[in-house]
Amino acid sequence: MGELLDNITLGFGVAIGLKNLALCFLGCLIGTLIGVLPGVGPVATISMLLPITYGVDPIGALIMLAGIYYGAQYGGSTTAILVNIPGEATSVVTALDGHRMARQGRAGAALGIAAMGSFFAGTVATLVIAGLAVPLTRFALLFHPADYFALMVLGLMLAVVLARGSLIKAIAMILVGVLLSTVGRDLVTGDERLTFGWSEIDDGIDFAVVAMGVFGFAEILRNLETPETRDVVRQRIGSLLPNYQELVQSAMPILRGTGLGAFLGLLPGNGAVLAPFASYTIEKKLAADPSRFGEGAIEGVAGPEAANNAGAQTAFIPLLTLGIPPNAVMALMVGAMTIHNLVPGPEIITKQPRLFWGMIASMWIGNLMLVIINLPLVGLWVRLLKVPYRLMFPAIVLFCCIGIYSVGNNPLDVYLTAAFGLVGYLLIKLEFEPAPLLLGFVLGRLLEEKLRQAMAISQGNAWTFVDHKLAAGMLAMTFVVLIVAALPWARRRRDTAFAG
């Protein structure tokens, strides 16, 4: 306990410095600004805003990125409440009752309770991260390369099972991602792989190029084809403070949502997507009068918002302790950390405690800032939501171009991103999810590295994956998860769980 307190004190010492506080604020503000735009999800927001962190030192950059991440999440909820846009994964549930409340002139209360629920969940999730980080890291340091390999395989499998869409197509996307990650010079032998003699891509393809192409540009192309039905609330926003009765109604849903989100966020796959769905279902089941749900029940905003934020935050745990990103957003974080020469994993907490605990502390500060920034700025967000898409998307294109060029000051990266935009468009038309592709791409290199290490240690004996009990157990579990997910009843349940 004393150790934990020391660590948190160290973290706040780092995060409260004027510069880092300013970066955290800027991250939250810009993250919300972009995240509020309809049709721009957290992944697109973060990939678009990555370049603004390039000029900052690693600690500051991570603090800013975390701020951007929370801002993007919270911006999504604001949009869900003020504009009814179905289809935005993390805030689909919030839109159900939140937008109805807004129609009734209670947008303020919905936004207020979302902010409070998120803040409470964020506080608890920060404590969970701080508490779990040290023991999990110690555990991770005992891992043999074979265990690591098995853990990644299991994680990737869970990630597709716990996400929506076709299972077999998602698995194919992971593998295509792994294939893409092998492009470039082989790290061990120096052989050129999949470069087709093109020396410019010897170093491999930059993850920002892939992410911005398949998420940023492809998303624009998708939006351009769907006629816009933006239904910005015209009613008054109303008081931002929920009244006493609303607070009482929301207290338990927030508590339950926080617990649920904190747990689901730890799992691979998008905890931040799954958790709000689960929270909404539970609140509806527990409610005295379930028919209020869908008609502007404040519990239907409070619970899922808390779950969403708790999940969004505990998703950092597998990344920071094991070095394994559980979802696409965290995969982006890996890329961002790599740009600053940081390798996510157990070494961070032991070798760079200032960076680690500073980031944890700034997570909490970021959550606090979101409450402070968002509530007074609601009017600004409403006006931003009225900017027509015909002006919004060219601006996004320009931000992306500047960002991609700045990765390596190389126009080739920009061309490649355009090519990946086309790939992303094709994926949309063929209904392949881009998220597993990005996960496979980010994990691919590590996966192969650990496989080779394990095989080198065992002198080419593949039984090493059976001899290591942990690895064997995880690989067996991967197999079980795959079989169970393919069973008809599990498939039906999975379909209903995501049928937002």
Added chain:
Amino acid sequence: MPTDGLGHRRSFRVARDVVAGLVLCLTAAAAYFGIRDLPISDPSGIGPGLVPKTVALTVAMLGLIIVGLGFPATSRRLDHFSIRGPLFVLGAVALFAATIRSLGLALAGPLAVMVAGLADRESRPFELAIFSLVLSALCVGLFKYVLRLPIPLAPFLLGY
């Protein structure tokens, strides 16, 4: 674009997943071709060819399964592809790539915004032109001066 009266675009007569599976198979085949000479094993254990080759073969296999599952007459048809969106949006990106070193952000920026804007059928040229200039000025301020990214501003005029 032809529509069915409900605002939905007409689709191709071929099942979407059949195409999806075939695309996977083609990708896998191209990848396999690109690594056909790499050894699967080497003295230290695994060779550089093992992982990509195994993965490519698995992708091809999954592709075939997806083709098979997509065949029933009831499965969804492939949507029509739009030309306008990808052409102008990705064209704008390529144009930015081609001009950023020579023209700098001051000109490449507005150019990219204007070309991208044409992707929307409802674009208004005058509004777009003004917007592109204002936006580029903001970007120059933010990226060049506040964040100090080394992006060329107007090399033909300023030399940087």
